[in-house]
Amino acid sequence: MKPVNSTPMLLGGLLLSTALFAYADPGQTTIATDLKSSPDANASTVSQLPAGQAVQIGTRQGAWYQVKTSQGEGWVRMLNVRLQSGTASGGESTLSGLAALGKATRSSTTVATGVRGLNRKDLQTAQEDPAEVAKLDQYRVSADEARQFGQAGGLPAPRR
């Protein structure tokens, strides 16, 4: 457990990161698409965005991204938007305060965890490693444990 006195710092970080990450992801429309006042096809249209319109992506709700554009603010169908390369957090970072907290605590940099470059040649020359496969067995999860895990997350009971 973290010391109790870290809570104000965490909350501060939460607010700060939410502010920083709001509309943090640049993207552009791939086709002409309506900017809607809410994430709903039947909502009123704020404006009609052309293909290639620059947008700043905020949160996501279902199939919709909340965006800021030079044509105003509103919601666009996410499938009509392309994320700009080099950013790619896809609006998920501001999905909720807790998401932003998670994002903030695990830092924006990718931790180097292993060898870069699992390429074709590595695979074409790979030697079987049975000891490494055996390690997989210890991590296995039973169907019952998986069901409990789903329930704990608020997911429905699995059905085939």
Added chain:
Amino acid sequence: MRSIHSLVKFVAIFSSAFLLSCAEMRGVQVGGYDLTPLADAGDKLAKGTAETPVQEEEAIGRHMAGTLLGASKLSTVQQQQRYVNRVGRLLTLSTPRPQLDWHFGVLADDDVNAFAAPGGYVFVTSGLLNMLDNEAQLAGVLSHEIAHVTHKDYINAMRSNNLLGAALDVGAFVGGAATNGQTSAQQREFAQSVVNASREVYARGLDKSDEYAADKAALETMTKAGYDPYAYVVVMQKLEARAAKDSAMALLLQTHPSPTDRLEAMGASLDTMNIPGNLLTLDKRFAQSAR
């Protein structure tokens, strides 16, 4: 012709009853005729109509997983491995094959990729895992790989390219026979054939149609399990955004359709799906467990 047909038919029936019989016939001379080609034909007939037994699928998968792990080791972060197994195993309960012996693994590799092997093996690189924001995104990635298993895509790729050859027969034998702890010559031959086939299939990838089908199945499986399928769209958009100039994406792009094309197909799939409104992304649990 007729007599050859009935002879082949006989061999087929014979071999499906006794899987060893064709292997035993190889190299046998009867009245100056070599029975090997006949044995092969009988095998193909028998195999053509039969599904690969689960035992054999799992045996092939274990060697294939071992081959992949020869090229890339498992992450040593236990919490990560447990978490990915929990999410993955939960997803399998919403597929037609929940009873397989499912194994999930995080590869300690900064490249962005995910893999599967027959019989229930699924892998994601830490490079891909680190790009994700929530459990629903992970569920999308895992569901795609789970679909390659439930669709038997790797087995089919090995079969249709004839990469396994006689190994399927040997595998049936190995799977069906009680072993005494010794590695038999047949088992070694089987393992080597699978390793060779695995190298080939992993390096060249599956058919594009298999990838599109796995994306569609992934959206359906994760939705069934209660996850927001649009989170998988976000993953594909992230891949699209990184695709252009990132060397960590090289193998994935060589072996899959472009993220842009996959997004278009996923959009079409989502249009046909009935998506309830109460689906989850589970950002907090992911933040606590996936690192």
